[in-house]
Amino acid sequence: MARRTKQEADETREALLDAAEQVFLDRGVARASLDEVARVAGCTRGAVHWHFRDKLGLFLALDERLVLLQDEVKDRLCIEEDGSLQSMACAITAAMKDFEENPRRRRLLTIMLQRCEYVAEMAPALQRRRQADTEIRETLRRRFQEVAERGDLSPAWPPERAALFLYALISGLLHEWLRGEADFTLSGEVSDAIRSFLDCVAARPVSGGEK
Template sequence: MARRTKQEADETREALLDAAEQVFLERGVARASLDEIARAAGCTRGAVHWHFRDKLGLFLALDERLVLLQDELRERLCCDPNRPPLEHMAYAISAAMDDLERDPRRKRLLTIMLQRCEYVEEMAPALERRRAADLAFRTTLREHFERAELRGELAPNWKPERAAFFFYALISGFLNEWLRGNAGFELAAEVGPAVCTFLACVAQQPAS
């Protein structure tokens, strides 16, 4: 009986998270109410308070479901340190965007966290997690461009810090446009060629 009770509690918790995902996506985090989330989950408001205490607790638990794109990209970029850095960046980032486009739940969570949420003071843990992930990802990009410079693959008019900054802005811009739902915009189809074009621009050109 106790095992069944725990299973039911776990199922209720997951149902509430699923409902929060739906309601936050449709109405935004600030406008969503616990009553709406409870109704969407087929639960009582008391169940929400029991599992998460309040909307902030529910939001932070939902945030834990999301594997940040910056963390995934860092992992992909660090998995093959012997590959030429510019080539490795093109492959890793294009593959990550392709995988993201095939994952509708992750797109929903990213949309909530980046497009449907105002990070007020009490949401500091989630915001700090993003800032730390951003910084770590930009550091990894800079390190790859530094390796490219040491290998003679980076054009002399580009410094690793600036190349990393512009490359990060390119990736972030495409991601945000995709999450806004612009008609006809396909993430993988747009990012892959853009990444390759940018990296070709910053690469050292062979002597003629």
């Protein structure tokens, strides 16, 4: 086919990414074929190889989409923060709600966590994931640090431990939830549980006892 206008080309690129999202999700990255991605996007492999170097390139571009979404959350966690555990709980609840309401986000995370094997030529993707995770943990640690400096953190919970703990907790719950038939909701039970946890690590109760 012929040369398209620049806007049309960008649309093609987005269509390819959308298609990759879908195909990777139900075939897994390794078993997904570029041909199917192209057909779902309404074009051919020629277009794929024009916009992306190879399958890894396509995958990394998809990962970039998720990184952008994660950065949004991270920023919100920083901005809305006033140094209280209360505000941390709010920010995390908001993030959970976002996962439920933004299907793209859910699909992308499912792909990165459960639809690919980080091995061999996928190594650069692994690095990216690791870095993103490290940044989140570090952000959490800084928040807990601030809480501690206010004297609102129980001495049994140094900021590092609290951050690792909360990160692992959220990560574990997300894993379980992403598998599909979870018997809980992120904005419901999970947010409640996290509030309960934040109550635990508080030097003094934050949510007024039984709220």
